[in-house]
Amino acid sequence: MNSCKQMGGVCKSAYKFAQLALVAGGLLAAGLSPAGAAVPAPFEPLTEIRDVDLPELSGLAASRRWPGIYWAHNDSGGTPTLYAFNRRGEVIARVAIDGAEAVDWEDLALYEHDGRSWLAIADTGDNLAWRSSVSIYLLPEPALDASRAAVSRHIEFRYPEGPRDAEGLAVDAEGGRLLVMEKAVPRAALYSLPLDAPPGVVLAERVAEVALRRPTPPRPAEPLSAPRGAGSVTAMDLSRDGRELVLMTYGFVFDFARAPGESWAQVLAQPPRVWRLPRIKGLEAMAIEPDGRSLVVAPEGMPSAVWRAKGILGR
Numbered sequence: 001m002n003s004c005k006q007m008g009g010v011c012k013s014a015y016k017f018a019q020l021a022l023v024a025g026g027l028l029a030a031g032l033s034p035a036g037a038a039v040p041a042p043f044e045p046l047t048e049i050r051d052v053d054l055p056e057l058s059g060l061a062a063s064r065r066w067p068g069i070y071w072a073h074n075d076s077g078g079t080p081t082l083y084a085f086n087r088r089g090e091v092i093a094r095v096a097i098d099g100a101e102a103v104d105w106e107d108l109a110l111y112e113h114d115g116r117s118w119l120a121i122a123d124t125g126d127n128l129a130w131r132s133s134v135s136i137y138l139l140p141e142p143a144l145d146a147s148r149a150a151v152s153r154h155i156e157f158r159y160p161e162g163p164r165d166a167e168g169l170a171v172d173a174e175g176g177r178l179l180v181m182e183k184a185v186p187r188a189a190l191y192s193l194p195l196d197a198p199p200g201v202v203l204a205e206r207v208a209e210v211a212l213r214r215p216t217p218p219r220p221a222e223p224l225s226a227p228r229g230a231g232s233v234t235a236m237d238l239s240r241d242g243r244e245l246v247l248m249t250y251g252f253v254f255d256f257a258r259a260p261g262e263s264w265a266q267v268l269a270q271p272p273r274v275w276r277l278p279r280i281k282g283l284e285a286m287a288i289e290p291d292g293r294s295l296v297v298a299p300e301g302m303p304s305a306v307w308r309a310k311g312i313l314g315r
Contacts, residue, residue, distance in 0.1 A: 041253060041275030046296060046308040047089035054083050054091060055302040058167075059108030060235070060285035065117045065141055067290060075284065075300060076104035076125055084144055089306070093144045097121070099151035100137045107235055110141065110287075111171035113195070117141040122169035124180060129163040133201050136169065136178055136193070157193055157202040164189070167284070168236030168247060171195070179264070180204065181236045181247065187211055188233055190264055208265040210247075235286035235297075243315055248286040248297060251277055257315050278307055288313065 049057065049072075058075035063084070069092070072083045080100040084093035104125025111118050119142075123135040135156050142149040155178070168181030178193040191204040210233075235248040245256045245267060254272040258264075277283060282300040289296060293314045298306045 039275060041277065041295075041309045041312055043278050043297070043307040043309045046306045047085075047087050049085055049089045049091070049298075049304040049306065050302065051083070051085070051089075051091040052302070053081075053094065054085075054304070056284075056300045057298050057304045058106055058284045058300065059121065059169075060287045060296065060298055061108045061110040061119060062287045062289045062296060063117075063141065064110065064112070064240075064290045066144060069144070070287065070296065070306075071108060071110070071119060071141075072285065072298075073105050073108055073121065074102075075106070076102075078102050078105070080105075082108075082119070082121075082142065082149075084142075093142070093146065095142045095146050096148045097137065097139065097151060098148055099154065101135070103131070103135075106167040106284075107169035108285075108287075109169045109171045109237065111173040112240075113173055118171075120169060120171050120178065122166070122180065124166040124169070126163050126165045129165065131163055133158045134166070136180075138195075153197075155193060155197045155202060156200070157197070157204050159191060159204050160206060164191075166191075167232075167234045170236045170238035170245065172238060172242060174242050179236070179238065179245075181233050183232050183234065185231050190268065192264070207263070208268045210268050234284045237286060237288045239288055239292050239313065240290075241292065244288075244292075244313055246286070246288060246295065246313070247272075248277070248283065250283055253277060253286070253295065253297075255313060275309070275312060280305065280307070 056075040057072050059073045061071045063069040068087050080097040080102040082095045083091050085091045105123050106125040107122040109120040121137040133156050137151045138153040139151050164182045166180050166182045170179040176195045180191045182188050188210045189206050190208040192207045233247050237246050247254045253275045256267050256272045258267045280299050284300050285298040287296050294310045296308045298304050
């Protein structure tokens with residue numbers, strides 16, 4: 001039985017309380033100082049979502065099938081539903097996902113496989129380290145007129161060191177791997193799983209680690225987006241060509257370059273490009289746009305302001 005079912009209505013409050021204690025951390029080190037390395041990215045407001053069915057936007061993916069359309073989902077406590085919205089902030093599709101549970105959905109990734117567009121949903125949130133296994137759901141990108149869609153593959157997995165809280169998901173389609181980034185400080189691990197994982201509970205492989213620096217902990221009353229909590233990874237995405245791995249925290253975006261043949265450990269050991277995010281509370285969702293150069297980010301809460309930075313990516 002999962003932790004939410006055990007705790008009932010208490011679960012969501014406990015998760016949010018635990019976040020206040022766990023997100024305190026530093027910036028990704030990689031030899032960069034937060035004062036001198038990070039520069040403000042040219043983020044501009046894109047739209048605002050006011051739909052009552054999407055009050056805690058946690059996962060975001062930019063459709064390649066329909067330009068200008070974004071897929072999103074809620075954080076813990078919601079139903080297993082994906083929402084599509086346009087650049088006017090209008091939710092134009094609500095798609096119930098058959099074969100999935102929504103314990104604590106944290107990220108959404110879009111990728112291409114066998115000539116089709118796919119979505120991967122990370123049900124990997126575990127702030128209290130209660131879950132013995134977590135899940136990723138894979139399904140073809142739904143049509144915009146669909147009301148239901150079925151999971152094609154359910155990948156259930158566990159970590160070699162025991163339960164972990166993870167909010168970052170990316171798909172290395174060329175390598176046939178799922179990448180999961182934990183939300184830990186002072187050191188966060190990157191885990192890998194095969195896209196074609198067999199049935200049953202799979203053991204994730206720890207493939208890399210990112211060093212974090214822990215500054216003075218925030219006061220309990222500070223919001224989740226306070227600058228001193230900016231080291232907790234809340235979203236991740238991989239460019240379509242596999243050359244850029246982007247991590248988002250509550251205050252910054254980190255862009256890691258990957259050369260052909262490099263391991264993920266080699267990638268994360270290199271200094272990233274760093275941009276400061278707009279000062280918005282609770283930034284939880286991020287996606288690379290189909291052009292491979294633009295980035296969109298969004299926070300939890302309602303209304304949810306979606307921001308876009310044009311042309312900052314690309315190597």
